Amino acid sequence: MNIEIRTDKNIQNSERxxxxxxxxxxxxxxxxxxxxxxxxxxxxxxxxxxGGADDIRCMIxxxxxxxxxxxxxxxxxNLDTAIHGAIDRLKRSLKHAFxxxxxxxxxxxxxxxxxxxxx
Numbered sequence: 207m208n209i210e211i212r213t214d215k216n217i218q219n220s221e222r223x224x225x226x227x228x229x230x231x232x233x234x235x236x237x238x239x240x241x242x243x244x245x246x247x248x249x250x251x252x253x254x255x256x257g258g259a260d261d262i263r264c265m266i267x268x269x270x271x272x273x274x275x276x277x278x279x280x281x282x283x284n285l286d287t288a289i290h291g292a293i294d295r296l297k298r299s300l301k302h303a304f305x306x307x308x309x310x311x312x313x314x315x316x317x318x319x320x321x322x323x324x325x
Contacts, residue, residue, distance in 0.1 A: 209244075210247065214250040231266075234297060238300065240271075241270050242270050247289075248264070249262070249263070262282050265292065266296050273303055276300055
C-alpha cells in the first residue's frame with residue numbers, strides 16, 4: 207500500500223506530519239491492505255495566514271484494486287480534524303464501494319409466489 211502526502215505552500219510538510227498521516231491511514235485500513243493499492247493525501251489551508259473557521263482541507267484519494275478511485279474531502283479548523291474527518295468519510299465510501307462490488311444488485315431477487323390468487 208503506497209501512501210503519498212502533499213501539502214500546499216501554507217502548510218509546512220514535515221517528517222512528523224508524514225508519519226502521523228501514514229500511521230492513521232495504516233491503522234484505519236490495515237484490514238484492506240490487499241484491496242487498496244494507493245492513497246494520495248492533499249492538505250491545504252485555503253485562507254493562508256488570514257485564518258478562519260474550517261479553512262484546513264484534507265482530500266484523500268484511494269485506489270482500490272479493480273475499482274475506480276474513491277475521492278473524499280473534509281474541512282476542519284485544524285489538521286487533525288480535517289484528516290480524521292476525511293478518513294471517516296473514506297471508510298464509509300470504501301465500505302459502500304466494496305459492498306457494491308461484492309453484491310452489485312443489493313441481494314437476491316425475491317419473486318412473487320406464482321400460486322397466489324390475484325385480486
